[in-house]
Amino acid sequence: EDQVTQSPEALRLQEGESSSLNCSYTVSGLRGLFWYRQDPGKGPEFLFTLYSAGEEKEKERLKATLTKKESFLHITAPKPEDSATYLCAVPKAGNNRKLIWGLGTSLAVNP
Amino acid sequence: SQTIHQWPATLVQPVGSPLSLECTVEGTSNPNLYWYRQAAGRGLQLLFYSVGIGQISSEVPQNLSASRPQDRQFILSSKKLLLSDSGFYLCAWSPDPRTEAFFGQGTRLTVV
Numbered sequence: 001e002d003q004v005t006q007s008p009e010a011l012r013l014q015e016g017e018s019s020s021l022n023c024s025y026t027v028s029g030l031r032g033l034f035w036y037r038q039d040p041g042k043g044p045e046f047l048f049t050l051y052s053a054g055e056e057k058e059k060e061r062l063k064a065t066l067t068k069k070e071s072f073l074h075i076t077a078p079k080p081e082d083s084a085t086y087l088c089a090v091p092k093a094g095n096n097r098k099l100i101w102g103l104g105t106s107l108a109v110n111p
Numbered sequence: 112s113q114t115i116h117q118w119p120a121t122l123v124q125p126v127g128s129p130l131s132l133e134c135t136v137e138g139t140s141n142p143n144l145y146w147y148r149q150a151a152g153r154g155l156q157l158l159f160y161s162v163g164i165g166q167i168s169s170e171v172p173q174n175l176s177a178s179r180p181q182d183r184q185f186i187l188s189s190k191k192l193l194l195s196d197s198g199f200y201l202c203a204w205s206p207d208p209r210t211e212a213f214f215g216q217g218t219r220l221t222v223v
Binding site for chain 2: 034043044045049087089101102104
């Protein structure tokens, strides 16, 4: 069964303390993996798309990487404004329009 | 640039009342459009998607329906709301089903 699992569920960091969030997936024939950031009461904001193992993308303090079974979102020297829930999603096998979503990692960065 | 508008931001409706949520996209043509519901602890659930005017695919049997009367307009409706329809509803669009989707700000629906 297609599945996306994110860990940890919640993470609390001190400002400047780097860490990584994990998104593991079981779907045959991966056709992309998407990372989003969601602030409370808001819609998800697109961050990255990764298509193939070994691919990396960066944006400010965030870097996303992809292997054949999982993706990592590395946060370097986070700031309080990086506090949010981070979601990942992959297209369901055989149906590009249906994404399988993880439950997210809730990140809190303390000043 | 493309923008997506979704309204209202919050809505409190009594059980049995009708519902109409509207979403419009600007700055693009023939977008793929989606309605999602997000419930606490359950992640995002795809409700409907549309690849063109009048073309609606339903992912989950439920008390809701969707329509696309114009190229960049997507409407989520219900004739009679249930308590279980409460949740955070999100509209999204993508230029291609293989690419990332962009979300509106969401509607918090509370059915009382």
